[in-house]
Amino acid sequence: MALSLARSLPLARNFGAVSLVARGVWVGGRRWMSSTQSSLSDIEPSELQIRETPQPKKIPSLDTLKFGHTFTDHMLTVPWTQSAGWGTPEIIPYGPLSLDPSSTVLHYAQCLFEGMKAYRDVNGRVTLFRPELNMARMNRSAQRIALPTFNGEAFLELIKQLIRLDKEWIPQEKGHSLYIRPVLIGTQNTIGISPPDSALLYVICSPVGPYYPDGFKPVALHGTTEFVRATPGGTGAYKIGANYAPGVYPQKQAAQLGYVQNLWLYGPEHYLTEVGTMNLFVVFKRDDGSLELVTPPLDGMILPGVTRDSVLSLARSHASGELRLPGLTSNLVVSERSVTMKDVREAAQAGRLVEMFGTGTAAIISPVDKIGYEGQDVTIPVEADGMGPVSRAVWTELVGRQTGAIPSDWSVVVVE
Amino acid sequence: MALSLARSLPLARNFGAVSLVARGVWVGGRRWMSSTQSSLSDIEPSELQIRETPQPKKIPSLDTLKFGHTFTDHMLTVPWTQSAGWGTPEIIPYGPLSLDPSSTVLHYAQCLFEGMKAYRDVNGRVTLFRPELNMARMNRSAQRIALPTFNGEAFLELIKQLIRLDKEWIPQEKGHSLYIRPVLIGTQNTIGISPPDSALLYVICSPVGPYYPDGFKPVALHGTTEFVRATPGGTGAYKIGANYAPGVYPQKQAAQLGYVQNLWLYGPEHYLTEVGTMNLFVVFKRDDGSLELVTPPLDGMILPGVTRDSVLSLARSHASGELRLPGLTSNLVVSERSVTMKDVREAAQAGRLVEMFGTGTAAIISPVDKIGYEGQDVTIPVEADGMGPVSRAVWTELVGRQTGAIPSDWSVVVVE
Numbered sequence: 001m002a003l004s005l006a007r008s009l010p011l012a013r014n015f016g017a018v019s020l021v022a023r024g025v026w027v028g029g030r031r032w033m034s035s036t037q038s039s040l041s042d043i044e045p046s047e048l049q050i051r052e053t054p055q056p057k058k059i060p061s062l063d064t065l066k067f068g069h070t071f072t073d074h075m076l077t078v079p080w081t082q083s084a085g086w087g088t089p090e091i092i093p094y095g096p097l098s099l100d101p102s103s104t105v106l107h108y109a110q111c112l113f114e115g116m117k118a119y120r121d122v123n124g125r126v127t128l129f130r131p132e133l134n135m136a137r138m139n140r141s142a143q144r145i146a147l148p149t150f151n152g153e154a155f156l157e158l159i160k161q162l163i164r165l166d167k168e169w170i171p172q173e174k175g176h177s178l179y180i181r182p183v184l185i186g187t188q189n190t191i192g193i194s195p196p197d198s199a200l201l202y203v204i205c206s207p208v209g210p211y212y213p214d215g216f217k218p219v220a221l222h223g224t225t226e227f228v229r230a231t232p233g234g235t236g237a238y239k240i241g242a243n244y245a246p247g248v249y250p251q252k253q254a255a256q257l258g259y260v261q262n263l264w265l266y267g268p269e270h271y272l273t274e275v276g277t278m279n280l281f282v283v284f285k286r287d288d289g290s291l292e293l294v295t296p297p298l299d300g301m302i303l304p305g306v307t308r309d310s311v312l313s314l315a316r317s318h319a320s321g322e323l324r325l326p327g328l329t330s331n332l333v334v335s336e337r338s339v340t341m342k343d344v345r346e347a348a349q350a351g352r353l354v355e356m357f358g359t360g361t362a363a364i365i366s367p368v369d370k371i372g373y374e375g376q377d378v379t380i381p382v383e384a385d386g387m388g389p390v391s392r393a394v395w396t397e398l399v400g401r402q403t404g405a406i407p408s409d410w411s412v413v414v415v416e
Numbered sequence: 417m418a419l420s421l422a423r424s425l426p427l428a429r430n431f432g433a434v435s436l437v438a439r440g441v442w443v444g445g446r447r448w449m450s451s452t453q454s455s456l457s458d459i460e461p462s463e464l465q466i467r468e469t470p471q472p473k474k475i476p477s478l479d480t481l482k483f484g485h486t487f488t489d490h491m492l493t494v495p496w497t498q499s500a501g502w503g504t505p506e507i508i509p510y511g512p513l514s515l516d517p518s519s520t521v522l523h524y525a526q527c528l529f530e531g532m533k534a535y536r537d538v539n540g541r542v543t544l545f546r547p548e549l550n551m552a553r554m555n556r557s558a559q560r561i562a563l564p565t566f567n568g569e570a571f572l573e574l575i576k577q578l579i580r581l582d583k584e585w586i587p588q589e590k591g592h593s594l595y596i597r598p599v600l601i602g603t604q605n606t607i608g609i610s611p612p613d614s615a616l617l618y619v620i621c622s623p624v625g626p627y628y629p630d631g632f633k634p635v636a637l638h639g640t641t642e643f644v645r646a647t648p649g650g651t652g653a654y655k656i657g658a659n660y661a662p663g664v665y666p667q668k669q670a671a672q673l674g675y676v677q678n679l680w681l682y683g684p685e686h687y688l689t690e691v692g693t694m695n696l697f698v699v700f701k702r703d704d705g706s707l708e709l710v711t712p713p714l715d716g717m718i719l720p721g722v723t724r725d726s727v728l729s730l731a732r733s734h735a736s737g738e739l740r741l742p743g744l745t746s747n748l749v750v751s752e753r754s755v756t757m758k759d760v761r762e763a764a765q766a767g768r769l770v771e772m773f774g775t776g777t778a779a780i781i782s783p784v785d786k787i788g789y790e791g792q793d794v795t796i797p798v799e800a801d802g803m804g805p806v807s808r809a810v811w812t813e814l815v816g817r818q819t820g821a822i823p824s825d826w827s828v829v830v831v832e
Contacts (some may be wrong), residue, residue, distance in 0.1 A: 068518070068607035075517060097522075098512040101491060101620050102484070106513075106601055108664075109525035109657030146664040181607055185522055186661075191484035191597055191622065193660055193693060195668065204517050206607065228649035233642060235662045241525030242658035244609055245602075246651045248524075248562040252611065277609060 040085030043078055043154040043201075048161060053093035062171055065209040067362065068179065072166040076158055076203040080148045083197075089158050091165060094204065100189040104196050110186030111241035112141040115361040117177040117208075118163050118414060119403045120170035126163060126415035128180075129402045131156050133306045138182060141238040146195035147184050155182070159203055160414045166205055167415055175210030179362070211363040216386030218369035219358075220377075221263035221275055222254035223341060229264040229274060230301040236273075237300050244277065251276065259372050261358075266301060270341040270373075273301050278358030278366060279308035282339055283390045285352045290331040293390055297336040307359040310401075310410070311394050312336070318393075328393035341373055348378050355388025356380045364402075365395045456501030459494055459570040459617075464577060469509035478587055481625040483778065484595065488582040488621040492574055496564045498613040505574050507581060510620065516605040520612050526602030527657035528557040531777040533593040533624075534579050534830060535819045536586035542579060542831035544596075545818045547572050549722045554598060557654040562611035563600050571598070575619055576830045582621055583831055591626030595778070627779035632802030634785035635774075636793075637679035637691055638670035639757055645680040645690060646717040652689075653716050660693065667692065675788050677774075682717060686757040686789075689717050694774030694782060695724035698755055699806045701768045706747040709806055713752040723775040726817075726826070727810050728752070734809075744809035757789055764794050771804025772796045780818075781811045 053073045060070055075094045079087040104110045114134040120126045135152025142149045159180065163170075170178040182203045186196030227250040230236020235243060247262065254262050261276035273296055274280055284292045293315050296302050312334060317323035319332040347353040358366040367387050371378045382388065387395065400406030469489045476486055491510045495503040520526045530550040536542045551568025558565045575596065579586075586594040598619045602612030643666040646652020651659060663678065670678050677692035689712055690696055700708045709731050712718050728750060733739035735748040763769040774782040783803050787794040797804065803811065816822030 066606075071518060094517070096514040096516050098514055100512050101510070101599070101618055102487060102597075102622075105522060106527055106599060107529050107597070107657055108660035109527060110661045110664075111522055111525060113523050144665055145661040146668060179607075181518075181523075183517070183522060190482075191595075191620075193664060193667075195664055202517055204607075206518075226649060228647055231644055231647035231650065233644035234647065234650075240661065241523055242661050244524035245526045245561040245656065245658050248526075248609060248611055249560055251609075252562060 041087070042151045043086045043089060043158070045089065045154050045157040045161070048089045048091065048158060050091045050161075050165070051093070052165070059169055060207075062173060062176065062209060065171075065176075065207055067208050067211075068206050070206055072169040072178070072205040072207070074162060074166055075205075076162045078150075078155070078158070078201040080199040080201065081197065086148070086150060086201075091158075091162055097200070097202075099187065102189045102191050103186075104188045104191075104193075105185040107191060108186070108193055109240070109242045109245070110145060110147060110196055112138065112145065112147065112184050112239055113241065114138045114180075114182045114239060116159075116180040116182070117361060117402070118170055118180060118205075119177050120167065120172050120415075121404055122172055124167075124415065125404065125413065126167055126170060127404045127411045127413055128160075128163075129412070130306055130310065130410045131159070131412055133309065134182070137239060137304060137306075138184065141240050142184055144235060144238045145240055145242070147186055148199050150201065155201070162203055162205065163414050169205065169207050171207055171209070175213070177208055179206045179208045181206065208362075211366070212386075216365075216367055218367040218380075218382045218386050219260040220258070220370040220372065221261050221368055222257055222259035223265055223270070223371050223373035224250055224254065224262040225265050225270060226250075227262070227264075228266060229262075231266070232300050234301070237298065237303060239303060243303075247277070257372065259370075263371055265341060272296060272339045272341065272344065274303065275358040275366075275368065278360040278363070279303065279305040280356070280358055281311065281391075282344060282356045283354040283388060284347050285354050286333065290333055291354055291390060292333045292335055294335045294337055294339055296338060305359060305361075307361060307364060307398070310398055311359055314394050314397050315390070323397075325393035326396045328389060330389065332390070341371075344371070345373065345378050348380065354381060355391055357388070357391045364399065365391050367391055457503070458567045459502045459505060459574070461505065461570050461573040461577070464505045464507065464574060466507045466577075466581070467509070468581070475585055475623075478589060478592065478625060481587075481592075481623055483624050483627070484622050486622055488585040488594070488623070490578060490582050491621075492578045492619040494566075494571070494574070494617040496615040496617065502564070502566060502617075507574075507578055513616070513618075515603065518605045518607050519602075520604045520607075520609075521601040523607060524602070524609055525656070525658045525661075526561060526563060526612055528554065528561065528563065528600050528655055529657070530554045530598045530655060532575075532596040532598070533777060533818070534586055534596060534621075535593050536583065536588050536831075537820055538588055540583075540831065541820065541829065542583055542586060543820045543827045543829055544576075544579075545828070546722055546726065546826045547575070547828055549725065550598070553655055553720060553722075554600065557656050558600055560651060560654045561656050561658070563602055564615050566617065571617070578619055578621065579830050585621065585623050587623055587625070591629070593624055595622045595624045597622065624778075627782070628802075632781075632783055634783040634796075634798045634802050635676040636674070636786040636788065637677050637784055638673055638675035639681055639686070639787050639789035640666055640670065640678040641681050641686060643678070644682060645678075647682070648716050650717070653714065653719060655719060659719075663693070673788065675786075679787055681757060688712060688755045688757065688760065690719065691774040691782075691784065694776040694779070695719065695721040696772070696774055697727065697807075698760060698772045699770035699804060700763050701770050702749065706749055707770055707806060708749045708751055710751045710753060710755055712754060721775060721777075723777060723780060723814070726814055727775055727781075730810055730813050731806070739813075741809035742812045744805060746805065748806070757787075757794075760787070761789065761794050764796065770797060771807055773804070773807045780815065781807050783807055
C-alpha cells in the first residue's frame with residue numbers, strides 16, 4: 001500500500017488507527033494489565049515527551065495575521081484507548097494527522113474543542129485567562145458525546161508546557177494574543193456508531209491580532225427563525241463540533257440578506273438565545289435610571305461561555321458595590337432571564353434599549369447596531385466609539401484582567 | 417518536520433491541506449482560468465485514475481464478518497477546491513488520510529455520509545438498490561452544511577467502478593452484501609468557521625453479513641424524552657455527522673436501563689420520530705379489519721430513508737391493488753402522519769396495536785417488542801418468527817428486489 005510522495009491527495013503513509021491502538025497498549029504496559037475503568041491511566045504530565053522541530057518556521061509579521069490561519073511550531077498530542085486509558089503526552093512538530101478513512105470523527109462528528117488565549121506582556125510574562133473553566137467545559141462536552149474525560153489540571157499543565165516552548169510566537173502588542181485550540185476526536189476505525197474505542201486529544205496554537213484592529217465595528221444581525229441553533233434536550237450547551245457545521249449555511253443566508261451574523265431566535269415567542277457563535281447581552285434602561293444587563297439563562301440551549309461568565313461576574317461586582325467598573329456611573333441590575341424579540345423591539349421603540357453585544361473568546365465583545373426582524377430593522381443604540389456604556393466599562397476591566405494589566409486571580413501565570 | 421516512521425501516533429508525512437489546494441489548481445489547469453461559479457469543474461468519470469494495490473488483502477471468511485470492521489482493497493477519492501471545483505477522481509489502495517490538525521472537519525463537524533449496499537448473486541451479477549436516492553440525499557446534505565454539491569450520476573459511475581474492482585469482496589451468500597460508505601468532509605486548514613475552501617469526497621466499502629443471522633430478534637426501545645434527536649428548523653432531515661455523535665450518550669443510557677435503542681420522542685405530546693438511527697413504522701388494526709401502516713411525515717425532523725421510501729411505496733402498491741405483498745391477506749391503509757406515545761399505548765391496551773418496526777439500510781427491518789415509557793413497559797405484539805404481518809410481507813418483497821431475485825427497476829446492475 002505504498003503511496004508515491006508525489007501524490008498530492010491527503011493520504012498518509014504507514015499507519016492508521018490500528019497503530020493508535022497498538023500504541024495505547026504499548027504505552028500502558030502496566031495499565032494493560034488493568035481491566036477496571038477506575039484503574040485506567042489518566043493524563044500524566046510527568047510522562048511528557050518533547051521532540052522539538054529541527055526547522056522552526058519564521059514567525060510572521062503582525063500585520064499579516066489572519067484569525068486562525070497561522071500555527072506555531074509545535075503541537076501537543078495525548079492518545080487514548082479504551083483498554084489502556086490515556087497514553088504518553090507528546091509535544092511534537094506541528095504536522096498532519098493520519099486518520100483511517102473509517103475513523104468515526106469523519107463520519108459521526110465525534111469531535112469537540114475549546115478556545116483559549118495566552119497573553120504576553122512587554123516583560124515577557126505570559127498568562128492564561130481562567131483556563132480551568134475551559135478544562136471543566138471540555139470534560140462536560142466529552143461526556144455528552146461519549147468521548148473520554150480526563151484530569152483537566154494535568155492537561156492544563158501540558159498546555160502550559162506547549163505555550164512555554166512556543167512562547168516567542170505570542171505577540172506582545174496590544175490586542176494580540178496566542179489563540180489556543182484544544183481538540184478531542186474519536187478515532188475508532190469501524191463504521192458502527194458507538195462510544196469510540198480510541199481517541200486523540202491535541203492542542204494547536206495560532207497567533208492572533210485584535211478582532212477589531214481599527215476600533216469597534218458594530219454588527220448587523222439577522223433575526224433567524226427558520227433555522228434553530230439549539231433546542232431543549234439538544235447539545236447547545238456543549239462545545240461540540242456538531243453545533244457548528246449546521247450554522248454555516250444560515251450564516252451565508254444572513255450574509256446574502258446584508259447581515260453579518262445570525263441572531264438565533266427560539267420558539268414561537270422568538271426568545272433571543274445566541275448571536276453567531278457568541279453569547280448575547282442586552283442592556284435596558286429602567287424607570288429608576290439604573291441599567292439592567294440581561295443575558296439568557298443556562299437552560300440547555302446556551303453555551304456557558306467563559307467571557308459570558310466573566311462579564312456577569314464583573315457586572316455583579318459593580319452592582320453590589322464591590323467593584324466600580326471604569327467609567328460606568330449608572331447603577332446596574334444583572335439578570336439571567338429570557339428575553340423575546342418583542343421585548344427588544346418595544347424597548348427600542350420606547351427609547352429604553354441601551355445596547356446589545358455578543359461575547360466570546362475570539363472577539364471578546366462585539367457590539368450590535370441592528371437586527372433584521374420580520375422584514376424590518378430594529379435599530380440598536382451605539383455610541384461614537386462603537387460601544388455602549390456597559391460594554392465599554394466591562395470590556396476595559398475585562399481586557400485589563402486578561403492581559404494582566406489589572407491584577408486578578410483570573411490571570412494564571414505560565415511564564416514569569 | 418520529518419517524523420520517524422517508528423512513531424505510532426497518527427501523524428502523516430509530507431502533506432496536508434496546502435497540497436490539496438495545490439492539487440485542485442494543478443488538476444484544473446483549464447479550470448483555473450475560470451472565475452465564475454458555473455464554470456468550475458464537476459466530477460468527471462472519464463478522468464478516473466486507477467492505481468491497484470500491489471498487495472491485495474486476504475478476503476476474510478464470512479463467519480468472522482462484523483458490521484463495518486473490514487474494508488476492501490481499494491477506496492475512491494475525489495478532491496474539491498473552491499477555486500477549481502472537483503478534481504481528478506482516483507481509485508487507490510485503501511489507506512489512511514492525512515489531515516492537517518486545523519482541518520475544519522475535526523473542529524466543526526463538516527462531514528456527511530451515505531450508506532448503500534451492493535448485492536452479488538450466485539451468477540456473479542452485482543446490483544445496487546435505488547442508488548440515485550442516495551446521490552440526491554447526499555447533495556441535499558452537502559448543501560445544508562455548506563459543503564460542495566456534485567453531479568450525482570457522475571459520482572455513482574465512479575462508485576460502480578470501485579465496486580467492479582473490488583467485486584470479489586462481495587459475499588454471494590444469502591443476507592450478505594457489500595456496504596458502501598460515501599463520505600464528504602471539509603478540509604480547509606484554518607480555524608475560522610465558514611464554508612470550507614477545500615473538501616474531500618471518498619468512498620470505502622465493507623463486506624457485511626445479515627444483521628440478524630439467527631432470525632429476527634425484536635428490540636426493546638427506551639422512550640426518550642430527556643434528549644431530542646431533531647427539532648423543527650434543525651438538521652434531522654439530513655444525513656450529516658452532526659446528527660450522530662449526540663445520540664451515542666443517550667443510547668448508552670438506554671442500554672444501562674436495559675433497552676437496546678432510543679425511541680426519540682418529540683415535544684410535550686411525545687410524538688414518535690425515529691428509533692436509534694432508523695425510521696419508524698407502526699401498524700394499527702382498524703375497525704373494518706384492515707391494517708393502517710403509519711410512519712411520521714417528513715416534517716424536517718425525519719431522515720428521508722431509502723428503506724422508508726421503499727416500504728411506503730410497496731405498501732401503497734399493495735393498498736392500491738397494483739401489487740400483492742407475499743403472504744399479506746389484509747387490506748392496507750398507508751399513512752404518513754404524526755403518532756404520539758398516547759396513541760401507541762392506548763392501541764396496545766385496546767388490542768389494536770399490530771406491530772412496530774424500524775427501517776434502515778443496515779438492518780433493513782428491525783422489529784420492536786417493547787417500549788419503556790414513563791416508567792412502564794408498553795408491550796408490542798411480535799409473532800413467532802420475530803416479525804408481524806406487514807413487516808414480514810414487506811421484508812420478503814423488499815429483500816427480493818434488493819438482491820435481484822425479484823426483478824424491479826429499483827435494482828441497478830453494476831456487473832452483468
